[in-house]
Amino acid sequence: MTLRVEQDIFVVRQRGREVAVAVGLERQDQVRIATALSEVARDLLRAVGGADVAFAIVESADGRRHLRVDLTPVTPLPGGRYEPESGAVARLVDTLSVLTVQRDTVVRMSRRVPATARALTAERLAELRAQLVESAPSTVEDELATQNLQLVSALDEVRSQRDELARLNEELEQTNRGVMALYQQLTDELEATNRGVVALYAELDEKSAQLRTASESKSRFLANVSHELRAPVTAIIGLARLLADSASDPLTTEQEQQVGLIRSSASDLLTLVNELLDLAKAESGRIEPEWAEVDLRALFGQLRGTLRALPAAEEVDLVVEEPAAPATVRTDEVLLAQVLRNLLHNGMKFTTRGEVRLRAEQRPDGWRLTVSDTGPGIPPQLHDRVFEEFYQVPGSSRVGGTGLGLPYARRLVNLLGGTLELASEPGLGSTFTVWLPSDGT
Numbered sequence: 001m002t003l004r005v006e007q008d009i010f011v012v013r014q015r016g017r018e019v020a021v022a023v024g025l026e027r028q029d030q031v032r033i034a035t036a037l038s039e040v041a042r043d044l045l046r047a048v049g050g051a052d053v054a055f056a057i058v059e060s061a062d063g064r065r066h067l068r069v070d071l072t073p074v075t076p077l078p079g080g081r082y083e084p085e086s087g088a089v090a091r092l093v094d095t096l097s098v099l100t101v102q103r104d105t106v107v108r109m110s111r112r113v114p115a116t117a118r119a120l121t122a123e124r125l126a127e128l129r130a131q132l133v134e135s136a137p138s139t140v141e142d143e144l145a146t147q148n149l150q151l152v153s154a155l156d157e158v159r160s161q162r163d164e165l166a167r168l169n170e171e172l173e174q175t176n177r178g179v180m181a182l183y184q185q186l187t188d189e190l191e192a193t194n195r196g197v198v199a200l201y202a203e204l205d206e207k208s209a210q211l212r213t214a215s216e217s218k219s220r221f222l223a224n225v226s227h228e229l230r231a232p233v234t235a236i237i238g239l240a241r242l243l244a245d246s247a248s249d250p251l252t253t254e255q256e257q258q259v260g261l262i263r264s265s266a267s268d269l270l271t272l273v274n275e276l277l278d279l280a281k282a283e284s285g286r287i288e289p290e291w292a293e294v295d296l297r298a299l300f301g302q303l304r305g306t307l308r309a310l311p312a313a314e315e316v317d318l319v320v321e322e323p324a325a326p327a328t329v330r331t332d333e334v335l336l337a338q339v340l341r342n343l344l345h346n347g348m349k350f351t352t353r354g355e356v357r358l359r360a361e362q363r364p365d366g367w368r369l370t371v372s373d374t375g376p377g378i379p380p381q382l383h384d385r386v387f388e389e390f391y392q393v394p395g396s397s398r399v400g401g402t403g404l405g406l407p408y409a410r411r412l413v414n415l416l417g418g419t420l421e422l423a424s425e426p427g428l429g430s431t432f433t434v435w436l437p438s439d440g441t
Contacts, residue, residue: 001052003041003044003051005045005050006045008045009045012038013035013038015055016055017030017031020111022131023120023128024113024114025114029111032092033067033069033109035092037109039085039086040089040109041071043084044082047082048075048076048077049074050074051074051107052072053071055067055069057120064112064113064115065117068108070101071107072105073105077098077105081098093109093110094110094111096108096109097109236266240260240263241263243259244263272404287415289335291332292331292333294331294333296323296360297325299337300321300358301320301322303340303341306341307341307344307345316348316353316355316356317355317356323362327360327362329366329367330439332415335412336412336416338409338412339412339420339434340371342406343434344358347373351374353374354375355373355374356371356372356373356374357372358370366435366436366437366438367436368433369433370433371431372429374429375429376426376427377424377428377429378393378426378430386406387407387410387422388403388407389404389407390404413434413436416436417436418435419435420433
C-alpha cells in the first residue's frame with residue numbers, strides 16, 4: 001500500500017492493526033505496532049513525501065515468527081539515516097532499523113508473533129490477503145474513534161495495573177515489616193544464645209582447669225602415698241620372712257598361719273602400692289618409652305617362661321604362639337612386656353578351665369597382639385568400665401585384685417602409640433587386642 005497524503009496515515013494505521021489482529025498478536029501488541037507504524041509514516045511523509053508500505057510474516061533462525069513492516073521512502077532519506085521524532089517509537093516494537101534492500105533504503109520494524117498464535121499456512125495467508133482486500137478503509141472520524149477507544153482501554157488497563165501495583169506494594173510493605181520483626185526476634189534470640197554459649201564455654205574452661213588440678217593432685221597424692229607406704233610394707237614382708245625362716249626360733253602351727261597371713265596381706269598391699277605408683281607415673285606423663293627394634297619371638301619366649309611359674313588351675317593351659325620370622329616392631333620392650341604380662345596374668349587368674357592364648361599377627365598397618373581366654377566372659381555393658389580405675393566385674397567369678405591392671409595397661413599401650421580393645425560375652429571368654437604400629441608412630 002502507498003503513503004502519499006495525510007489521510008493515508010490513518011489508513012496505514014488501520015491496516016497495521018488489522019494485520020496484527022489477523023496474524024494473532026495480542027491486543028496490546030496490536031496497539032503498539034499500529035501506533036509505531038503511524039508515527040513512522042508521519043515522519044516519512046513530512047521528510048520525503050511518502051513511502052510504500054509492505055507487511056510480511058518471517059521466521060527467525062530460532063524458529064520464531066515475526067510480523068515485519070517495511071516502509072520504502074519515495075525519495076532517499078536525508079543522509080541515508082532515519083531517527084524517529086518520538087524516542088518512544090523504538091520501544092513499541094522489537095526492532096526498528098534502516099537498511100538497504102535491492103538498492104532501496106528501507107525503514108524496517110518488527111514484532112514477534114506469540115507462539116500460541118494460529119499457524120500461518122499458505123492457505124491461511126491467502127485467506128487473510130483476501131479479507132484485507134475486501135475490507136474498505138474507514139474514515140478519519142472512524143479511525144479517531146477507534147484510537148480513542150483504544151486509548152480509553154489502555155488507560156483502564158494502566159489504572160488496573162496501578163491499583164494492582166499499589167496493592168502488591170502494600171502487601172510487600174506488610175511482609176517486610178513482618179520479616180523485620182522476625183529478624184529482630186531471631187537476632188535477639190541469637191544474641192541471647194551466644195551469651196549463653198560464651199558463659200557455658202567459660203564454665204567448661206573453669207571446670208576443665210579444676211579437673212586438671214584435681215587430676216594432678218590425685219597423681220601427686222598417689223605417688224607420695226605409694227612411695228611412703230612401700231618402705232614399711234617391704235619391711236613387714238621382710239620381718240615375716242625372718243619369723244618363718246627355719247634359722248629362727250620355731251613357731252607353732254597357729255603362729256605359722258598368722259605369719260603366713262601377714263606375709264600374704266603385706267604382699268597384696270605391696271602389689272597395690274606398686275600399681276598405684278605406676279598409674280601415677282603414667283598419668284603424670286613421667287614414663288618415657290625407650291624406642292627400639294623388639295623381636296616378638298624373644299619377648300614371647302620370656303613371657304612363656306616367666307608365666308609358667310604362676311599358680312593356675314590344673315585344667316588351664318598357657319599357650320604362647322610363636323610368631324613367624326621376621327617379627328620385629330619398634331616399641332619399648334619393657335612396657336610392652338608389662339602390658340602382655342598383665343593381660344596373661346588376668347586371663348590365668350579368672351579362667352578355671354580351658355586355655356589362655358597369646359598370639360601375634362602382622363597386618364599391613366602394624367601388629368595385632370591378642371590375649372584370649374576361656375574364662376567366664378564380661379557383659380558388653382561393662383566393657384568400658386573394666387578400664388576404669390579400681391573397678392572389678394561383680395559376680396561369682398570375682399577374685400582378688402586391685403582393679404588397676406587394665407587401666408594401667410591401656411595407658412601404656414597409648415604411650416606406645418597403639419590401642420587396647422576388649423571383645424567378650426558371658427560364657428564365651430574374653431579377648432584383649434593390642435594394636436601397635438610397626439614403626440611406633
